[in-house]
Amino acid sequence: MTAEMDASKLMKQQVGKAAADRVQSSSIVGLGTGSTTAYAIQFLGDRLKSGELKDIIGVPTSFQAEVLAREYGIPLTTLDVIDRIDIAIDGADEVDPQLNLIKGGGAAHTREKVVDTLAAEFIVVVDSSKLVDKLGSTFKVPVEVIPMAYAPVMRAIEKLGGKPELRMGVKKAGPVVTDQGNMVIDVKFDSIDNPAELEKTLNNIPGVLENGLFVNTTNLVLVGEIKDGQPSVREIVKG
Structure with a gap:
């Protein structure tokens, strides 16, 4: 090794x-x-x-x-x-x-x-x-969200067909907190056919700051x- x-x-x-x-x-x-x-x-x-x-x-x-x-x-x-x-x-x-x-x-x-x-x-x-070959094959799409909105944002993501989970700390209890003081939701999509469209759609959910699709x-x-x-x-x- x-x-x-x-x-x-x-x-x-x-x-x-x-x-x-x-x-x-x-x-x-x-x-x-x-x-x-x-x-x-x-x-x-x-x-x-x-x-x-x-x-x-x-x-x-x-x-x-x-x-x-x-x-x-x-x-x-x-x-x-x-x-x-x-x-x-x-x-x-x-x-x-x-x-x-x-x-x-x-x-x-x-x-x-x-x-x-x-x-x-x-x-x-x-x-x-x-x-x-295709985005989302091995990695989930991270979505940064303001803390008060994480639950409704997760519900909105589920409606889009994504499987969201709140990113938790590895060596600390509780969720990961970004440099901006927000939370990160990692989303598994079965297939991302149009990354540009998905990037916009995710960012239009109220409470979402930005997502990890770079198109x-x-x-x-x-x-x-x-x-x-x-x-x-x-x-x-x-x-």
Whole structure:
């Protein structure tokens, strides 16, 4: 198992580095959330420290990303101060052949969607296990909901044919609470035939803040793979 884990870690490092290498000096960079993106943040910090990269500013999508960025010496800003984001790097839980995504395994999808859709270029970093033929195959759709509305929202989702469950904490009692102080409902759909339509429908339910379907937000996915025991990075470009 350790050899496999090492290979998986190497693969995440490679793909994180490949994304960090695409960032240019004087860029405003959206910093995503999750284990693969964490390596991208680390490599951005390394490039800054070595002087290879200058004057970048990060916009974190979560408290986790903020802590990591500070640890690696990346200066941070907020959306009320800047008027653009040049490039965003973020992971995904599923990627379909049209490069539509499901995100939100780390419950940060609302802030991620704000930052990633504002970016002129949004690069998705994943390992090959995240590639699916159809969204919803392996991962539920996370829906962020204000606490008072979680029960009616779950009933509304059931009417749409989804099977909702409130996401519970792993090492704490009670539900997961997002950085915005809300709850997350994970929804299993038997088949997501039209992700764009479902994204809108879910967001129109009163009490829903945002959901984890990201449709038409990226043109580039970097996929980490293991070939003959060696990590490699493959590009999938839309169109």
